[in-house]
Amino acid sequence: MKRVLITGAAGFLGSHLCDRFINEGFYVIGMDNLITGDLKNIEHLFKLENFDFYHHDVTKFVHVPGELDYILHFASPASPIDYLKIPIQTLKVGSLGTHNLLGLAKEKKARILIASTSEVYGDPLVHPQNEDYYGNVNTIGPRGVYDEAKRFQESITMAYHTYHGVETRIVRIFNTYGPRMRLNDGRVVPAFIGQSLRGEDLTIFGDGMQTRSFCYVDDLVEGIYRLLFSSYVFPVNIGNPDEITIKDFAEEIIKLTETDQKIIYKPLPINDPLQRQPDIAKAKEILGWEPRVSRHDGMKKTITYFKSLSKEELQRSEHRDFQKK
Structure with a gap:
């Protein structure tokens, strides 16, 4: 059984990736420090023999015993509210965290x-954005902590590939939505749906x-899966x-709604x-991938998920006590 480490496993995208790799027959090791993730996203996996969870911050040394075949690094605050509240952690997970995991990949030959x-494209001057565009980013603006964390992440990943021969892949994710998104995290999809269901003005x-441009989470996971094995x-x-x-x-x-x-x-x-x-x-040519779920169908599934939440969950705003580091 192939073993895969997924960081940010208790988050929106990480939890869906855990599901996919479990369904594909992998032994999945989920890792998350739970600053923005939530265990309820993966609690259905705890009873499985081929799932393990490490409560760990990847900006600190990462050790996983035994063999490891693949690593998917999805640990990072991903919403404006999060990375504006915890800018230093955002920079650290993109730099120190990525460095630690690339070192682990080198050690394990994963x-x-x-x-x-x-966000590596910033406020783009090229439309639509292709992978050859270098971006238009304000390094010292409020969004710079996230934008530059991702840009550095790409640079050090390519350095490990060219200098150490580590097998690396880089996915540039555009706006994604679906079940398990957090309400009131600053992103437009849960913000609009939450406001509608609470009877508030949008x-x-x-x-x-x-x-x-919104991509349904199942389509995104399929693209990531194909890229990993390309x-x-x-x-x-x-x-x-x-x-x-x-x-x-x-x-x-x-x-x-x-x-x-x-x-x-x-x-x-700003x-x-x-x-x-x-x-x-490029995704069409190299991976044979393109999205299948229409925005209408994907939003209906997402709205159904939010409607399933309790009234308390729907009304509750996000109050997270972030530790300043």
Whole structure:
């Protein structure tokens, strides 16, 4: 049985990856320090013989006994609210954490896949964004802690590949949504759905003409799985190129939730990207991958998940006591 380590295992994407690799017959070792992750996302796996969980911070030395075939590094705050509250931890998990896991991959002779994101493109001057675009990032702006953590992550990963011969893969993830997202984490999908289900007005930052492209989590996991087992070592965009303005998206959510809220507008945060649309030509060519789930179908599944939450969970705001380091 092949063994895979998945960091950020109790998070939104990490938990779905744990499910996929369990279903594919792997022995899965999940690792998370639970700063932003939640054990309820993986509690259904604890009874399984081929799943183990380590409560550990990857910015500290990482030791996993026994053989290890694959590592998927998904540990990182991923929402604006998180990385603005814990900027130093965000930088550390992208730098120290990635360094530790690349060292582990070298020691174990394991293949490692690093989760980068579309944030490496910053507020892009090229549209749609392809992997050859170097980006437009404000290194000292409020979003710089996340953007630069991911850019450094890619650089050190390629250095380990070229200098140490470590088998590496890099996925650039665009906006993804689905069950297990946290309410009130600052991302647009749970924000709009949560506001609709609570009967609140939907809040748009800016004029609503900025765009996003949303990929359903099952499609994303499939793309990541194919990339891990490909022979391609350079970054690959994985996302859904179906672009929509935030204003149109808000109106779409109101219809799908069958509610009747108003839309209110607030100032756009500093360096918030005005356009997001992946060029997925490389993923199509190299991986034979493209998204299958329409936004309409994916949002209905996601709304059903949020409706299943208790009233207390739906009403509760995120109050996390982040330790400053």
